[in-house]
Amino acid sequence: xxxxxxxxxDQLKVTLRRAFDEVFVQGKVDAVDEVFTHDIVFHSTARxxxxxxxxxxxxxxxxxxxxAFTDIEIDVHDMVAEGDxxxxxxxxxxxxxxxxxxxxxxxxxxxxxxxxxxRADASGICEEAWSAYDTMGLMQQLGVLPxxxxxxxxxxxxxxxxxxxxxxxxxxxx
Amino acid sequence: MATSDVDHNIAVxxxxxxxxxxxxxxxxxxxVVTPTTRVDVPFAHPGHGxxxxxxxxxxxxxxxxxxxxxxxxVIAVADKVVLRWKTRRQTHTGMYRGxxxxxxxxxxxxxxxxxxxxxxxxxxxxxxxxxxxxRQMGAVAPERYEGPRLALFxxxxxxxxxxxxxxxxxxxGKRTRRAPATGTLA
Numbered sequence: 001x002x003x004x005x006x007x008x009x010d011q012l013k014v015t016l017r018r019a020f021d022e023v024f025v026q027g028k029v030d031a032v033d034e035v036f037t038h039d040i041v042f043h044s045t046a047r048x049x050x051x052x053x054x055x056x057x058x059x060x061x062x063x064x065x066x067x068a069f070t071d072i073e074i075d076v077h078d079m080v081a082e083g084d085x086x087x088x089x090x091x092x093x094x095x096x097x098x099x100x101x102x103x104x105x106x107x108x109x110x111x112x113x114x115x116x117x118x119r120a121d122a123s124g125i126c127e128e129a130w131s132a133y134d135t136m137g138l139m140q141q142l143g144v145l146p147x148x149x150x151x152x153x154x155x156x157x158x159x160x161x162x163x164x165x166x167x168x169x170x171x172x173x174x
Numbered sequence: 175m176a177t178s179d180v181d182h183n184i185a186v187x188x189x190x191x192x193x194x195x196x197x198x199x200x201x202x203x204x205x206v207v208t209p210t211t212r213v214d215v216p217f218a219h220p221g222h223g224x225x226x227x228x229x230x231x232x233x234x235x236x237x238x239x240x241x242x243x244x245x246x247x248v249i250a251v252a253d254k255v256v257l258r259w260k261t262r263r264q265t266h267t268g269m270y271r272g273x274x275x276x277x278x279x280x281x282x283x284x285x286x287x288x289x290x291x292x293x294x295x296x297x298x299x300x301x302x303x304x305x306x307x308x309r310q311m312g313a314v315a316p317e318r319y320e321g322p323r324l325a326l327f328x329x330x331x332x333x334x335x336x337x338x339x340x341x342x343x344x345x346x347g348k349r350t351r352r353a354p355a356t357g358t359l360a
Contacts, residue, residue: 009251045283048306048317078287080256082249087256089287089299102320113216115285115301117247117258130258132285134216136304145305145314 009081011124016086016116019126020074024092027066029059037127044131046101068100071109087117092133096142103144110141180250183290187255190286190295191243194231203227205294212297217304218271230300237270238280255288266311273313274338280310 015035022031032055036042042058043051046065052058066072073093080087092112097105114133118126139145186206193202203224213226220229234241240263247258260283267275284302288295308314313335315327 043283045303045306048303048309078254080249080251080254080287082251085247085249087249087285087287101317113301115287115299117249117256117285130283130285132283132301132303134301134304135306136308137216139305139314 008124009086012081012084012086012118012120013079013088015120015125016079016088016118017076019118020076020088020090023062024066024072025074027072029062029066032059032062035125036129037121037125040126041128042131043129045133045135046131064100068096068098068105069094070097071095084120085117086120087115089115100142103139103142106142108142110138112138112141179293180252180255182293183253183255183288184248184250186290186293186295187248187250187257187286187288188245190227190288191245191257191259194227195234196242198231198235200228200231203231207295207298208291211295214297214299216301233271236268237273237275238264238266239268240265253290255290256285257288258285259283269342270311273308273311274335274342276311276313276338278311280307282307 018031019035022028023035032040036055036058038055039053040055040058041051041053042061044061047061052061071094074090075093076088076090078089092114093109094112095107095109096103097107099105112133114131116129116131116133118129121127136145189202189206193199194206207224207227209223211223211226213220213222213230215230218230218233220226220233238261241261242263243259244262245257245259247256249256261281264280264282266273266278266280269275282303284300286298286300289297305314309316312331315324315331319327
């Protein structure tokens with residue numbers, strides 16, 4: 001790998017780390033202006049309706065998170081950069097103290113598994129990013145989603161009911 | 175690391191999706207991972223090694239037999255390959271992690287990081303959009319629902335999923351019972 005490329009890849013990693021540290025850990029939402037382009041397209045599993053477009057929309061999205069969580073720590077396990085892309089794998093630790101996606105504060109501490117891929121423009125700042133974080137695990141940790149989709153006793157009960165009904169009809173047929 | 179090694183790693187990583195998951199060739203798992211491969215997925219515990227990858231693939235294919243994943247971005251540096259992907263097609267026509275078939279069309283996105291040793295995957299981390307998948311199947315309420323509407327949804331889905339589970343169990347029972355019966359008749 002040429003040293004010019006290596007430098008650029010290192011720069012991408014630095015940009016992404018700044019986004020984590022300044023925007024999320026320190027809560028300086030305006031740092032978004034320095035690490036994302038004005039027309040940033042940000043895809044997130046926490047926003048199934050579609051990506052945010054532009055800095056202002058993204059800042060709004062960040063504020064929703066910062067208003068709901070405090071004591072945010074981002075533990076970066078791995079970063080991989082090549083060409084204009086950089087990926088990070090991290091665990092986000094935070095405490096849920098405000099309403100988040102209709103969930104009132106639970107005061108619970110959560111650890112969220114996350115991966116993010118960012119594409120940089122020519123000057124090395126992010127112009128598009130895809131964030132995949134374990135929203136299912138987050139909801140489970142907040143206690144608003146069961147860890148299993150359907151309680152076993154209810155399946156058993158419905159099965160029992162539908163089987164006894166079926167048994168009755170086949171007996172009648174005999 | 176030589177470019178050819180990186181190219182080889184990319185090809186191996188792609189086989190996980192193209193062959194093991196999309197085509198359901200579970201035996202290919204033996205060629206791409208090793209018995210000691212660490213499997214790191216946040217939402218399930220498929221176990222490690224060859225069996226771990228096979229379990230992920232068979233669970234997805236069991237729930238969504240027509241699943242087809244498309245790779246959107248590839249990064250490969252030294253011993254790592256990262257794939258960003260989405261499902262092009264995924265219809266919920268089988269039992270998936272306890273959820274009976276709903277017939278719903280599901281679209282999810284995900285990312286996978288692979289670490290290679292001697293040309294095979296020695297560790298991988300997979301993250302996918304489970305919650306939105308569950309919402310698309312109607313197993314989790316839409317985010318905007320709250321209060322009585324949410325309560326109604328949860329109550330309704332208990333019955334709906336219960337009904338689908340029972341239906342699935344009965345038709346599955348029929349299928350297995352019918353097979354020897356035809357033999358006796360003939």
